[in-house]
Amino acid sequence: MTTFVDRVELHVAAGNGGHGCASVHREKFKPLGGPDGGNGGRGGDVILVVDQSITTLLEYHHSPHRKATNGQPGAGDNRSGKDGQDLVLTVPDGTVVLDKQGNVLADLVGQGTTFIAGQGGRGGLGNAALSSARRKAPGFALLGEPGEARDIVLELKTVADVALVGYPSAGKSSLISVLSAAKPKIADYPFTTLVPNLGVVTAGSTVYTIADVPGLIPGASQGRGLGLEFLRHVERCSVLVHVLDTATLESDRDPVTDLDVIEEELRQYGGLDDRPRIVVLNKIDIPDGQDLADMIRPDLEARGYQVFEASAVARTGLKELSFALAGIVSKARAAKPKEESTRIVIRPKAVDDAGFTVTYDEAEDVYRVRGEKPERWVRQTDFNNDEAVGYLADRLNRLGVEDELMKAGARAGDGVAIGSEDNAVVFDWEPSMMAGAEMLGRRGEDHRLEAPRPAAQRRRDREAERDDAQREFDEFNPF
Template sequence: MTTFVDRVELHVAAGNGGHGCASVHREKFKPLGGPDGGNGGRGGDVVLVVDQSVTTLLDYHHSPHRKATNGKPGEGGNRSGKDGQDLVLPVPDGTVVLDKEGNVLADLVGQGTTYVAAEGGRGGLGNAALSSARRKAPGFALLGVPGATGDIVLELKTVADVALVGFPSAGKSSLISVLSAAKPKIADYPFTTLVPNLGVVTAGSTVYTIADVPGLIPGASQGKGLGLEFLRHVERCSVLVHVLDTATLESDRDPVSDLDVIEEELKQYGGGLEKRPRLVVLNKVDIPDGKDLADMIRPDLEARGYKVFEVSAVARTGLKELSYFLAEVVAKARARKPKQEATRIVIRPKAVDETGFTVTFDEAEGVYRVRGEKPERWVRQTDFNNDEAVGYLADRLNRLGVEDELLKVGARAGDGVAIGSDENAVVFDWEPSMMAGAEMLGRRGEDHRMEAPRPAAQRRKERDARRSDSAQDEYDEFRPF
């Protein structure tokens, strides 16, 4: 049965926003007291949080589908719907979040570090919030926005100061068991260690962590054996310790060739491992043949620039010197790390001429495609069974400048226009210069271009009403949910 998982694919879905409510206040002697529909609640987020008590991704291996709760719809009487509850997923320290293409989205290190993996959808505004000087009693409300969905990959990279690397059965598990209080599985057959083991070592005033990485073999960086699965666990370590078996029973192996093989695998894997400080531990010197071999190869290793220690995990010799030297190296590595600066909030204002949307001609579909965060969200919030809601959408798109942009790119009356991606686009035949909006519903069949000039007072009143609608759009965009 699997007990340790360090890589999973997670399917996350944030909560959907609740729909707004279209309601009219009614009471005795006042049957039409004005709109009082409440706003829908915001959908819950899916949030990853580092928890030191969590050491594996096993829970997500068994249950990879996670969804936050939806926001509740608004109600009459100006009652807003309840927000959806955020889904908080605890992950181990050192978890890296990637997308399906392998791009790093977040590197979660440190207790309490958070990352919003999927953002909940906005709640739809009720008709009370949509009312304005020109639209006093809207007969519609906005729909809630669906929450974000997607697939992410979680990879665990062990957060340790020292990594023990070497061939299977080189004695790494035995070494970590005597240096720390860790109790890894120890046996005399290859691939005894199937998961990384982590131990805490105290040497004087320095406390550091040491990781026992499962055995590497030739070709590990290309996926052979277990090496590729666990090489990521040494990426964060400050120093690498080559544990060499001086008493191997295999005739085709010797400590120097083992060292060369592991060094080549680290170089092939990349990630800066080839530049990491390292030292060599010659293990099993309690065996006579092991001690003789250690004496023979030590000058060669020192000539290569390695600091060499001769130890015996069984007889517990040479461990104190090794432990204190590792503490010194770790302390120096920590001192070299730059101090963490205070978090800066960078504000990047939008350009004055930025429209927030694009209009392009899709030759394959033969339509003009409108893409942008605002128009696509507005489409998702529109109830197309309600003519007044469709008119409100047309008003918003016109004020955003979509019609002007369509004219610039050469669109003509009757051309197809699609708002959104291929999967969920809304397609319609475009009719330019049509007065769109809820205010036209009571004047169907009339042509505003044939009207006589209006008095100046009336024109000012209509201009103020248009400004009121523009201000309402800005309110819709920045309203807290």
């Protein structure tokens, strides 16, 4: 049964906003009490929070679909809907959040670090909030926005100061068991360690963490063995410790070759060239192991490595190794810039940023409007209510959409699409100096609600208009 998972695909969906309410106050002797529809509640967010007591993503491996609650709709008598409850998902320290394309969205390090994986939808305004001097009794309300839904990938990268790397059965688990209080599974066959083990070491006044990374073999960076699954767990370490087996029973292996193979795999994985290295010649309690350590130590020191001889069984050489690692970790910590308090980054918009764009889509023969406000307003509009559509037209006109359509060359009857290609509202454009409720004859009527014409029909109509214009020109200009 799987007990450790360090990479999962999570499907999150924030809560939808509640719809606003269209209501008129009714009370004895007050027949015209005015609008009193309340606003809809906000949808709940999906929030990732770091909890250092958690060490695996196993929970999300078994249940990858998570959804926050929706906001409640508003009600009459100015009663606003209840906000949806945020869904808080705890993740281990060192979790990286990526999108489906592999782009990093957040790197969650440190207890309590949060990231909003899904933004809840806004609640719709009720007709009480929409009333104004021009529109004293709106007969409509705004719909709640749908919550953000997306697929994300969570990858766990162990937060450790020291990473032990080496061939399977090199003695990494034994070393971490005697250097710290960790109790990993230990045996004499390859791939004993199937998950990264983490231990805490105290050396003098320095306390640091040490990770036993599952065994690497040639080709690990391309997916052989377990290396590709766990190489990410060495990315955050301050120092790499090569654990070399000086008592290997395999005739085709020797410690120096093992070191070269592991270094090549680390080089191909990338991003670890700047980490200091230490070599530990392990299992010197075996006579042949001590002899081999004496033979290869000068060669390793000539390469620039700091070499230690140790035995997890006899518990020799551990104190020197522990304090040497503490010194390197202390230097690495001192070199890191001090963490600053949370900063608020203000990114002002350009002075000429209208908040939307208008482009001509030749394939669909429509003018496409894209922008946060227009698209949000469309999502909040109840298209079964003519007055709500008129209010949408008012808002778009005030934003300047009509002016930009004219500049782009749009004419009466041309198709206009607001939103993306797969989720857009398309209508035939009717330019006017007055838009929205001012164009309504009786309440609830708006001639712009006629079904939009197909693209082919719009092309034929334009060609007919050009032919008519040319015919009129020929009649008045016989020469």
